[in-house]
Each structure stands twice: as structure tokens, then as C-alpha cells.
Amino acid sequence: MKKHLVISGFIVLITLCSLVPGSRKTAGAPAERTGAPIFSAAKEGTCASGGCHNTFSVNSGNGILTIELLNGNQYVAGAENTFRVTISETGFDKFGFEALILRNDSNLNVGEIKLTDAINTQVIGASSQTFYLKNRKYITHTYDGTTPTSANTAQWEFKWLAPENYTDSVTIYASAVSANFDLESTNDYVYTASLPLGGTMVSVDEFNIYDPQFTVFPNPFKDNLFIKTDLSHDMLLFELYDLNGKLVVKKEFSGKEITLEKSMKNGSYLYKISSGEKVLKQGKIVKI
Structure with a gap:
């Protein structure tokens, strides 16, 4: 637009x-x-x-x-x-x-x-x-x-x-x-x-990438997100953006679950999972 x-x-x-x-x-x-x-x-x-x-x-x-x-x-x-x-x-x-x-x-x-x-x-x-x-x-x-x-x-x-x-x-x-x-x-x-x-920081178009090595669910979600992967990893970075590209959440994680603030507004978001400079997974999710 x-x-x-x-x-x-x-x-x-x-x-x-x-x-x-x-x-x-x-x-x-x-x-x-x-x-x-x-x-x-x-x-x-x-x-x-x-x-x-x-x-x-x-x-x-x-x-x-x-x-x-x-x-x-x-x-x-x-x-x-x-x-x-x-x-x-x-x-x-x-x-x-x-x-x-x-x-x-x-x-x-x-x-x-x-x-x-x-x-x-x-x-x-x-x-x-x-x-x-x-x-x-x-x-x-x-x-x-x-x-x-x-x-x-x-x-x-x-x-x-x-x-x-x-x-x-x-x-x-x-x-x-x-x-x-x-x-x-x-x-x-x-x-x-x-x-x-x-x-x-980002363009919405950058999030149209699908990587089958990761699954982020449920979608839509309420408070918790789960990440399923067959890759071995240490610490990863999870970032969540609104549709204007504003960074809403930035968390490091090593497990398979991300807990988000209950005060987050309902709506569509863009997420990114990365390791260092390498982006491993990007996509769109909805909070309800």
C-alpha cells in the first residue's frame, strides 16, 4: 500500500x-x-x-x-x-x-x-x-x-x-x-x-518462507506457543512482530515452548526463529 x-x-x-x-x-x-x-x-x-x-x-x-x-x-x-x-x-x-x-x-x-x-x-x-x-x-x-x-x-x-x-x-x-x-x-x-x-525492522513480505524442519503450533494460539523440530540446537532466538513490522516479543529459548504475555492484543503476528545470523523459520500466526 x-x-x-x-x-x-x-x-x-x-x-x-x-x-x-x-x-x-x-x-x-x-x-x-x-x-x-x-x-x-x-x-x-x-x-x-x-x-x-x-x-x-x-x-x-x-x-x-x-x-x-x-x-x-x-x-x-x-x-x-x-x-x-x-x-x-x-x-x-x-x-x-x-x-x-x-x-x-x-x-x-x-x-x-x-x-x-x-x-x-x-x-x-x-x-x-x-x-x-x-x-x-x-x-x-x-x-x-x-x-x-x-x-x-x-x-x-x-x-x-x-x-x-x-x-x-x-x-x-x-x-x-x-x-x-x-x-x-x-x-x-x-x-x-x-x-x-x-x-x-522488517517487511511483511519477508515472512512468506516455509521450512518443514520447524512446526509452530497451535495456530491460532492463546498464551503459549509450541515449537516442534527435529534439528539439534542450543539457544535459539524467537521474535514476534505485528503487521506493521514492530517488534513485539524477543526471547531466547532452548526448549520447545514459548510463553507469551497475556496482555498481548489479539490479532495476526509474524514470527521469526533464528540461530545467530541464520533465519531458520518464519511465518504468520494469530492470537485469540
């Missing part, structure tokens, strides 16, 4: 600036024009700042800017997560954007943005060397990336590699420009948007 936000913890920011054609430059938008928070009440500017694309107030046009996470409702730690940015506005034939991902708790850069389309997008660094800005990495359009992908609409996709074992909240802030390409920076519209996200 896709999660998206229409204009209205990591943070993704988007902006487009300097769509005025001169040379066939690949600079894209300048850094630090996303409107993202810096610290306290301080924020980056947008492409309506500094005399650029400032004919109209930000978010005053009829355009629609959206940000989507294409692989679910939460980002997956240690995995590449795919984002799509879309700007649509009737009557405009050039568009641009810039994006950044920050931690919600500190407004610092986190993870790694990866290109999926080097023709239309590029990664740039911050121009400022202040503490909060110096490590920020942005993805923005190239010259070729300002061309609409369909009538009155432009889309850009990119991947973001989330850190291992990190599930704290992040947000995607966005600012994009709809430009009329009249050789001037006037009569263009600037938009901003943001998409907050939480993280998960």
Missing part, C-alpha cells in the same frame, strides 16, 4: 529554483531552499526566497505536490526505500524539485539518498558549513529533469537507504516549482509539502 501526502521524523525536503534557461546547466536547484527546519524556529528558504520565483506567495497556486513512499506505510531499516515526488499544474511546461531526508529528533541528515535516474536527477551537498546544514544531502532535478513526464505533470523517483537498526520517525519536506519557461523567474508558483514516516 502506498503512503502519500498532498500539500497541506527523517525529513525529505523538495524545492526547485532557477528554472530560468540560460546555458544547458545541470546544477538543478541550489541547496538549502527546501523550507526544512534547521533548529528552533529557523528554517531553510524556498525557491521563492532571494528574489527567485517570488511573484506569488508559496502554496498560493492551483498546483498539487505529492510525496509517496512506494513500498508501504513505513520505511524499512537497512533497506532501500523508494520515494516518488509528483507536481501537477495546468498551463505550465517546466517543473523542478529538491529533496532531503532528516531525522525528526535532531533535524540532522540520516541515511543515504541513491539515484535511480541519473538523467533527470542528481544528488548535491549543502553549501553552508554550519553544524545543522553541512552534512545535508539533497536530490534535485537536472536540466533534462525539468521536462514534464506527462501533460502538466512531472514525476521523479529515488531510493533512500535507511540505516541499519534505525526505526525513529523521519519526515519528507518538499518544495517544487511550476514554471512557464518564459526566460524569467516571474509568474511561477512554488509549493511545499512534507511526509512524516515511522520505521520498521
Whole structure:
């Protein structure tokens, strides 16, 4: 299921600036024009700042800017997560954007943005060397990336590699420009948007593995689970996740029975049995 936000913890920011054609430059938008928070009440500017694309107030046009996470409702730690940015506005034939991902708790850069389309997008660094800005990495359009992908609409996709074992909240802030390409920076519209996200350690799809060496029963269960196996083993690790990928139970065991908290909510869960780095069994169970 896709999660998206229409204009209205990591943070993704988007902006487009300097769509005025001169040379066939690949600079894209300048850094630090996303409107993202810096610290306290301080924020980056947008492409309506500094005399650029400032004919109209930000978010005053009829355009629609959206940000989507294409692989679910939460980002997956240690995995590449795919984002799509879309700007649509009737009557405009050039568009641009810039994006950044920050931690919600500190407004610092986190993870790694990866290109999926080097023709239309590029990664740039911050121009400022202040503490909060110096490590920020942005993805923005190239010259070729300002061309609409369909009538009155432009889309850009990119991947973001989330850190291992990190599930704290992040947000995607966005600012994009709809430009009329009249050789001037006037009569263009600037938009901003943001998409907050939480993280998960696993994807639900990872649990569709069947290993006949283990049997976990009963299913559905109440308080106790039993594990039957013909394998000889010492200590194994049992993990239980809800369907959002949140870790609910983590227990080491050497016997054949797992006792779970009676306070656990009824519903479907995903389990994993592992030995060291090796996953021995995964599946789905229901608590009643």
C-alpha cells in the first residue's frame, strides 16, 4: 500500500529554483531552499526566497505536490526505500524539485539518498558549513529533469537507504516549482509539502518462507506457543512482530515452548526463529 501526502521524523525536503534557461546547466536547484527546519524556529528558504520565483506567495497556486513512499506505510531499516515526488499544474511546461531526508529528533541528515535516474536527477551537498546544514544531502532535478513526464505533470523517483537498526520517525519536506519557461523567474508558483514516516525492522513480505524442519503450533494460539523440530540446537532466538513490522516479543529459548504475555492484543503476528545470523523459520500466526 502506498503512503502519500498532498500539500497541506527523517525529513525529505523538495524545492526547485532557477528554472530560468540560460546555458544547458545541470546544477538543478541550489541547496538549502527546501523550507526544512534547521533548529528552533529557523528554517531553510524556498525557491521563492532571494528574489527567485517570488511573484506569488508559496502554496498560493492551483498546483498539487505529492510525496509517496512506494513500498508501504513505513520505511524499512537497512533497506532501500523508494520515494516518488509528483507536481501537477495546468498551463505550465517546466517543473523542478529538491529533496532531503532528516531525522525528526535532531533535524540532522540520516541515511543515504541513491539515484535511480541519473538523467533527470542528481544528488548535491549543502553549501553552508554550519553544524545543522553541512552534512545535508539533497536530490534535485537536472536540466533534462525539468521536462514534464506527462501533460502538466512531472514525476521523479529515488531510493533512500535507511540505516541499519534505525526505526525513529523521519519526515519528507518538499518544495517544487511550476514554471512557464518564459526566460524569467516571474509568474511561477512554488509549493511545499512534507511526509512524516515511522520505521520498521522488517517487511511483511519477508515472512512468506516455509521450512518443514520447524512446526509452530497451535495456530491460532492463546498464551503459549509450541515449537516442534527435529534439528539439534542450543539457544535459539524467537521474535514476534505485528503487521506493521514492530517488534513485539524477543526471547531466547532452548526448549520447545514459548510463553507469551497475556496482555498481548489479539490479532495476526509474524514470527521469526533464528540461530545467530541464520533465519531458520518464519511465518504468520494469530492470537485469540
